[in-house]
Amino acid sequence: MSDNKKEEGLMEKIVSLCKRRGFIYQGSEIYGGLAGTWDYGPLGVALKRNIINLWWKRFVEEKEDMYGVDAAILMNPKVWDSSGHVSGFSDPLTECDKCKKRFRADTLENKEKCGECGGKLGGERQFNMMFKTNAGATEDESSVVYLRPETAGGMFVNFKNVVDSFHPRLPFGTAQTGKAFRNEIAPRDFIFRAREFEQMEIEYFVKPLEWENAFEKFRLAMKGWIKEVGIKEENVYELEVGDGDRAHYSKRTIDFEFDFPFGRKELYGLAYRTDFDLTAHSKGSGTDLSYYDEETKERYVPHVIEPSFGVERTVLAVLTSAYTEDNLGGETRVYLKLSPSIAPVIVAVFPLLKNKPELIEKAREVYTNLKKVIPRVAWDDNGNIGKRYRRQDEIGTPFCVTIDFDTLEDGTVTIRNRDNGEQERVLITELENKISSAIGN
Numbered sequence: 001m002s003d004n005k006k007e008e009g010l011m012e013k014i015v016s017l018c019k020r021r022g023f024i025y026q027g028s029e030i031y032g033g034l035a036g037t038w039d040y041g042p043l044g045v046a047l048k049r050n051i052i053n054l055w056w057k058r059f060v061e062e063k064e065d066m067y068g069v070d071a072a073i074l075m076n077p078k079v080w081d082s083s084g085h086v087s088g089f090s091d092p093l094t095e096c097d098k099c100k101k102r103f104r105a106d107t108l109e110n111k112e113k114c115g116e117c118g119g120k121l122g123g124e125r126q127f128n129m130m131f132k133t134n135a136g137a138t139e140d141e142s143s144v145v146y147l148r149p150e151t152a153g154g155m156f157v158n159f160k161n162v163v164d165s166f167h168p169r170l171p172f173g174t175a176q177t178g179k180a181f182r183n184e185i186a187p188r189d190f191i192f193r194a195r196e197f198e199q200m201e202i203e204y205f206v207k208p209l210e211w212e213n214a215f216e217k218f219r220l221a222m223k224g225w226i227k228e229v230g231i232k233e234e235n236v237y238e239l240e241v242g243d244g245d246r247a248h249y250s251k252r253t254i255d256f257e258f259d260f261p262f263g264r265k266e267l268y269g270l271a272y273r274t275d276f277d278l279t280a281h282s283k284g285s286g287t288d289l290s291y292y293d294e295e296t297k298e299r300y301v302p303h304v305i306e307p308s309f310g311v312e313r314t315v316l317a318v319l320t321s322a323y324t325e326d327n328l329g330g331e332t333r334v335y336l337k338l339s340p341s342i343a344p345v346i347v348a349v350f351p352l353l354k355n356k357p358e359l360i361e362k363a364r365e366v367y368t369n370l371k372k373v374i375p376r377v378a379w380d381d382n383g384n385i386g387k388r389y390r391r392q393d394e395i396g397t398p399f400c401v402t403i404d405f406d407t408l409e410d411g412t413v414t415i416r417n418r419d420n421g422e423q424e425r426v427l428i429t430e431l432e433n434k435i436s437s438a439i440g441n
Contacts (some may be wrong), residue, residue: 002299003008004011004025004411005272007202007264008298008308010261010323011189011190011261011262011322013014013323013334014099014190014261014316014320014323015190015321017306017323017334017336018044018319018393021043021072021391021395023040023041023043023044023047023319023395024038024039024040024041024190024191024417025039025040025041026038026039027039027040027130028333033318035187035440036184036187036193036194036195036196037194037195037196038190038191038194038312039093039196040402042344043344043345043395044315045346046376047315047318047342047343047344048198048311048315048346049177050342050344051175051318051319051342052137052198052230052311053310054198054228054229054341054342055160055177055200055225055229055309056068056175056177056200058225058227058228059175059200059202059221060175060301063173065168065171065172065173066172066174066175066202066353067162067166067168067172067174068156068174068176069154069158069162069174069176070154070176070178070335071148071151071154071155071157071158071176071178072154072193073147073148073178073179074145074146074147074343075145075148075153075154075157075408076265077144077146077250078129078185078239079153079281079284079286080146080153081284082151082280082281082284082285083153083156083277083280083281084248084249084280085130085149085153086130086147088130088248089128089129089130089149090104090126090127090129091126091129091184091185092104092105092106092124092125092126092127092281093105093124093125093127093128093185094108094111094120094121094122094125094160096114096116096117096119096121096122096125097117097119097120097121097122098114098117098119098120098343098423099114099117099119099317101114101117102186102417103115103116103121103185103186104185104186106185107186111124111216115200116219122173125232126278127185128167128183129149129182129183129184130146130147130149130182130183131146131147131181131182131183131195132144132145132146133146133147138222139150143218146183147180147181148179148180149180149181149182149398150180150199150201150310151176151177151178151180151201152201152203152306153276154176155174155175155176155186155201155203156203156263156278156281157173157285157290158174158288159203159205159278159281160288160289162174163291167352169207169294169295170203170205170206170207170293170302171204171206171207171210171214171293172201172203172205173202173204173205174203174204174205175198175201175202175203175377176199176201177198177199177200177201177202177311178198178199178312179196179197179198180196180197180198181196182195182197182198183193183195183205184365185314186387189260189262189265190316191310191312191313191315191316192260192262192265192313192314192316197310197311197312198234198310198311198312199308199309199311200309200310200311200314201308201309202218202305202306202308202424203261203277203304203306204218204302204304204305204306204307204308205291205303205306206302206305207293207300207303207306208275208300208303208304211272211274211303211305214305215252215305215330217272218305218307219238219254219270221307221428222256222268222270222307222309225309226256226268227266227340227364228302228320228339229314229318229339229341229342230318230322230337230338230339230341230342230418231242231258231267231314231317231318231321234319235258235320235321236256236257236258236259236261236267237255237257237264238253238254238255238256238257239254239255239257240253241253241254241267242254246271247271248272248278248279249273250269250272250273250274251272251274252272253269253270253271254269254270254271255267255268255270256268256269256270257268258313258317258320258423259315260317261318261320266312266313266314267310267317268307268308268309268310269306269307269308270305270306270307270308271305271306271308272303272304272305272306273303273304273305275301275303275304276304276305277301277304278290278301278302278304279301282301289301305313317335318338318342321337321416322337322338322342322396323336324336324338326335329421333390333393333421334390335394335395335396335418335419336393336394337396337418337431338396338398340398340440341423341439341440343376343396343397343398344376344379344395344396344397345376345377345378345392345395345396345397346374346376346397346398346399346435346439347370347374347376347377347378347399347400347401347435348377348378348379348380348388348397348400348401349363349366349367349370349377349378349379349380349393349399349401349403350363350380350381350385350398350400350401350402350403351363351381351402352385352402352403352404352405354381354382358408359403359404359405359407359408360381362403362407363379363381363403364379366401366403366413366431367379368429369432370401370405370431370432370435373432373436374432374435374436374439377381377440378392378397380392387403388400389416389421392418393418396418397410397418398417398418398419398439399415399416399417399418399435399438400415400416400437401414401415401416402412402414402416405423407428411427411428411429412425412426412427412428413425413426413428413431414426417432
C-alpha cells in the first residue's frame with residue numbers, strides 16, 4: 001500500500017473514531033450539514049478545553065508579564081479598515097463556467113479545467129473572507145460590522161487600556177483565546193480548515209531593538225509546548241518564511257508545520273510584526289498608542305512578537321500523534337496515547353459486575369473519593385470488562401480501576417495501564433498516590 005493510501009486511511013480512522021466516540025460531529029448533521037462547521041461532543045469539548053486551559057496556564061498564568069483579555073467578537077468596522085483586512089484579507093477565487101462551482105484558485109493543480117464537471121474555469125478574482133453582517137435595526141452600509149477574522153485585533157485596540165490600567169514595563173504581552181471566523185472558499189480536511197474556529201494568541205510588546213531576544217524566547221516556548229501537549233516532535237518542522245511569502249507587516253516569520261494525514265501543513269505561526277499594528281490603529285483611530293518608557297524617558301511605538309496557535313489544528317495534530325494500533329491479546333487494539341494533562345478522562349472506575357450491589361457500592365465509594373482529588377474521573381459499568389477496556393482505550397483514558405470480589409476481602413483494586421495493558425493490584429489507600437505520581441501531579 002502506498003504512503004498516500006495509508007495516510008488517507010489514517011484520516012478516515014480518526015474521523016470515524018471522533019464520530020463514534022463523541023469527540024467531533026458534522027455541524028447541523030441531521031439537516032445535511034453545513035460545510036466548514038463542526039460540533040464538539042462531550043469528549044471533544046473536554047479535550048479542547050483541556051488544551052486551552054493548559055495553554056493558558058503555561059503562557060499566561062505562570063508568567064509575570066502576561067495580561068489576559070477577552071475582546072468582543074463584533075468590533076467597530078474601522079478596526080478592520082485600519083488593519084488592512086477590509087481591503088486585503090482575501091483569497092483568489094475562480095468559478096466554473098459550466099457548473100458554476102467556485103474554487104480557491106491557489107489550491108488547484110489544473111487552473112483551466114473544473115475538477116467536478118470538466119468545464120472551463122474563469123479568471124481569478126479576489127474574494128474577501130470576512131463574514132459581513134449588520135448591527136442594529138437598520139441594514140445599510142452604516143450598520144455593517146464583521147465577525148472578527150482573528151483574535152489579534154482585539155488585543156491591539158486594547159493596548160492603551162492595559163497600559164493605563166496596569167502600567168506594565170516593556171516587555172509585556174496580552175493573550176486571548178476565542179472564536180474567529182473566515183468565509184473559506186473551500187473548507188477542507190476535517191477540522192483543519194473551517195469557517196468557525198478558535199485561536200490562542202499572544203501579542204508581546206517589546207522595545208524596537210530587543211525583538212530578536214523575544215522572538216527566540218517564544219520559538220523555544222512553542223517547541224516546548226508542542227512536546228508537552230503530545231504532538232510528535234519528529235513530525236514538526238520549522239519553516240523560515242521567505243521575503244516574498246511573508247505577510248506585508250512581518251519582518252520575520254516562522255511557520256511550524258506538521259505532517260497531517262493529508263500532507264505537511266501549517267500548525268502554528270510565529271511572526272515579528274514590527275510596529276505595524278499599533279501605528280496603523282493610532283492613525284485610524286486618532287489615538288496615541290505610543291509608550292512612554294520610564295527608564296529611558298523616551299516615547300516610542302512598541303514592536304510586536306506574535307505567537308499564534310490554532311485550537312482545532314492542535315486538536316487534530318494531537319489526535320494524529322496519539323492514534324495508535326497494536327496487537328494486545330491476539331487482536332488489533334486501537335487507542336489514543338493522550339497525555340494525562342489533556343486526556344478527557346484520566347481514570348475510569350469499574351465494578352467487575354453491574355448486577356452485584358456490593359461491588360457497585362464499593363466501586364461508587366472508590367469513584368467518589370477519587371473525584372475529590374483526581375481531575376476527570378469517569379464511571380463505566382456498560383458491557384463486560386473487555387469492552388470497557390477497549391472503549392476507554394479508544395478515548396485515551398490512561399488508567400482503569402476495577403473493583404472485584406478480592407477488593408471486598410483485602411481492600412485492593414486492579415489498576416490497568418492504557419499504553420501496555422499491564423495490570424497491577426494496589427491498595428485502595430495507595431490508589432490516589434499511585435495515579436497522582438503517574439500523571440505528574
